[in-house]
Amino acid sequence: MLELDFNITIVGLGLIGGSFAMALKELNPKNLWAIDIDKEAIKTAEKMGIIDKGYTDPETPLKKSDIVIICIYPNLTVKFIKDNMKNFKSGAIITDTAGIKEKLIEEIYTSIREDVDFIGGHPMAGRESKGLGYATKDIFNNANYLITPTDKNKEENIKRIEELVKAIGFKSIVSLNPSHHDEIIAFTSHLPHIMASALIISDNRSDTKFFVAGSYRDATRVAKINADLWTELIMDNRDNTLEQIEVFENSIANFKRAIMNNDKENLKLLFRKGSQKREELI
Amino acid sequence: MLELDFNITIVGLGLIGGSFAMALKELNPKNLWAIDIDKEAIKTAEKMGIIDKGYTDPETPLKKSDIVIICIYPNLTVKFIKDNMKNFKSGAIITDTAGIKEKLIEEIYTSIREDVDFIGGHPMAGRESKGLGYATKDIFNNANYLITPTDKNKEENIKRIEELVKAIGFKSIVSLNPSHHDEIIAFTSHLPHIMASALIISDNRSDTKFFVAGSYRDATRVAKINADLWTELIMDNRDNTLEQIEVFENSIANFKRAIMNNDKENLKLLFRKGSQKREELI
Numbered sequence: 122m123l124e125l126d127f128n129i130t131i132v133g134l135g136l137i138g139g140s141f142a143m144a145l146k147e148l149n150p151k152n153l154w155a156i157d158i159d160k161e162a163i164k165t166a167e168k169m170g171i172i173d174k175g176y177t178d179p180e181t182p183l184k185k186s187d188i189v190i191i192c193i194y195p196n197l198t199v200k201f202i203k204d205n206m207k208n209f210k211s212g213a214i215i216t217d218t219a220g221i222k223e224k225l226i227e228e229i230y231t232s233i234r235e236d237v238d239f240i241g242g243h244p245m246a247g248r249e250s251k252g253l254g255y256a257t258k259d260i261f262n263n264a265n266y267l268i269t270p271t272d273k274n275k276e277e278n279i280k281r282i283e284e285l286v287k288a289i290g291f292k293s294i295v296s297l298n299p300s301h302h303d304e305i306i307a308f309t310s311h312l313p314h315i316m317a318s319a320l321i322i323s324d325n326r327s328d329t330k331f332f333v334a335g336s337y338r339d340a341t342r343v344a345k346i347n348a349d350l351w352t353e354l355i356m357d358n359r360d361n362t363l364e365q366i367e368v369f370e371n372s373i374a375n376f377k378r379a380i381m382n383n384d385k386e387n388l389k390l391l392f393r394k395g396s397q398k399r400e401e402l403i
Numbered sequence: 404m405l406e407l408d409f410n411i412t413i414v415g416l417g418l419i420g421g422s423f424a425m426a427l428k429e430l431n432p433k434n435l436w437a438i439d440i441d442k443e444a445i446k447t448a449e450k451m452g453i454i455d456k457g458y459t460d461p462e463t464p465l466k467k468s469d470i471v472i473i474c475i476y477p478n479l480t481v482k483f484i485k486d487n488m489k490n491f492k493s494g495a496i497i498t499d500t501a502g503i504k505e506k507l508i509e510e511i512y513t514s515i516r517e518d519v520d521f522i523g524g525h526p527m528a529g530r531e532s533k534g535l536g537y538a539t540k541d542i543f544n545n546a547n548y549l550i551t552p553t554d555k556n557k558e559e560n561i562k563r564i565e566e567l568v569k570a571i572g573f574k575s576i577v578s579l580n581p582s583h584h585d586e587i588i589a590f591t592s593h594l595p596h597i598m599a600s601a602l603i604i605s606d607n608r609s610d611t612k613f614f615v616a617g618s619y620r621d622a623t624r625v626a627k628i629n630a631d632l633w634t635e636l637i638m639d640n641r642d643n644t645l646e647q648i649e650v651f652e653n654s655i656a657n658f659k660r661a662i663m664n665n666d667k668e669n670l671k672l673l674f675r676k677g678s679q680k681r682e683e684l685i
Binding site for chain 1: 527528529546547549575577587588590591592594595596597598599600601602603604605606608610611612613614615616617618619620621622623624625626627628630631633634637638641644645648650651652653654655657658659662663665667670671673674675676677678680681682683684685
């Protein structure tokens with residue numbers, strides 16, 4: 122088991138922060154603290170025993186924390202770090218959990234202190250519902266973790282974060298640069314969320330549920346979305362997202378053309394190609 | 404429990420036919436027979452005890468069957484019924500399980516005998532894998548069943564099929580006319596399969612699996628598809644499918660426009676609308 126002889130603070134006790142708290146608590150860190158503006162969330166987390174202590178004022182825990190894991194919206198992440206720049210312990214590692222990285226890291230780097238290390242992180246885990254009430258360490262099991270270090274980060278700090286997320290259940294940890302991250306995520310995450318929403322919005326029936334099977338349910342699952350968060354994520358990754366929507370539009374146009382031309386062989390080929398690619402994904 | 408004092412024959416021991424056999428066997432019909440061109444499938448089904456006896460030659464079981472459930476591809480369904488028209492027992496109810504209905508029923512009606520009753524059926528249940536090996540009666544549990552009677556069908560026969568599918572676990576049975584069926588299914592089934600395939604085909608990376616979470620996995624799940632079957636289904640429902648693809652294209656264009664214009668309020672509204680509709684689906 123990983124030796125966690127340092128103090129960790131989680132910022133934001135929502136779905137992700139709460140899940141981090143649950144998972145980290147089992148690793149017995151020296152201290153596991155949390156910061157949240159919501160006193161109720163702190164009280165609940167303390168009662169559940171998933172944190173040692175919670176704070177609404179960041180100063181006290183930050184001054185003593187070796188690792189700070191920020192689990193709030195991307196723009197708030199930037200604001201939190203800037204507002205608390207004087208509070209971080211010298212040598213602290215700060216990481217985040219936002220689904221976009223390039224713009225966020227650039228903004229943080231405009232004002233980061235030399236003696237603290239910000240390393241971008243993206244746990245590819247979530248749920249359709251938000252809040253501590255839905256938190257569970259199970260969402261990390263076998264999930265992917267993306268880490269986006271820059272040449273400002275110290276090797277040993279990167280390694281520490283990698284060990285930490287491995288210890289709480291993530292299966293694969295891939296390191297890539299922030300702009301590459303945002304490009305890929307536009308395809309694997311932002312596009313599927315938009316597709317799910319666009320599909321269900323295009324439904325003008327009231328009795329659809331009697332005519333669906335797994336395909337429609339799965340295709341629309343993530344349409345149940347945190348609209349504020351996803352608007353922020355996508356607007357901070359506009360160019361990549363627009364590009365990926367267009368790539369997808371061209372792909373569906375190929376299917377449309379095959380159907381329009383009654384070109385069975387081509388439609389079959391497209392389905393076969395997709396089927397093979399889906400098998401490779403597993 | 405439903406009294407099943409008649410002989411039932413299942414045509415085709417694939418995923419759906421095998422699952423029907425498993426589910427029906429538990430209801431203790433007088434006789435449960437199967438027809439398949441694959442001797443191995445028959446032998447397996449007999450060994451599993453999910454049918455009383457299997458036949459490669461349709462004549463013997465059909466002559467004594469009160470209900471015939473056809474679980475093969477749509478075009479083969481039409482061919483099977485036409486080829487065996489002389490073999491059906493007088494008064495028999497024939498039903499099918501194909502995912503399209505209008506063209507299929509029209510073709511069957513061109514040569515149906517007056518003393519047998521064909522009632523179109525569509526169990527909205529499936530899996531990504533085909534064949535008897537994946538069959539299980541569980542796929543019917545809580546699934547939707549669509550039935551597409553016409554004015555040629557006898558009321559008592561429609562009722563009998565409805566009772567039968569209710570007894571094997573289907574949750575909701577909705578009756579609608581064949582052309583309306585095909586219209587709706589183009590949206591709830593054909594479109595999501597095309598979307599899943601188009602999404603995964605548009606991926607040109609080799610390491611995608613390290614960058615995905617549930618959203619991409621769910622969005623592409625049904626891309627693992629029986630290409631022959633789905634080509635047939637969609638080509639037999641071309642106009643409806645093309646129309647629904649266009650409806651979806653217009654919907655995704657709304658998202659694209661909001662993103663392009665950096666119109667946060669509108670993007671948020673679209674997500675909220677989708678989110679609400681998805682909650683209503685449950």
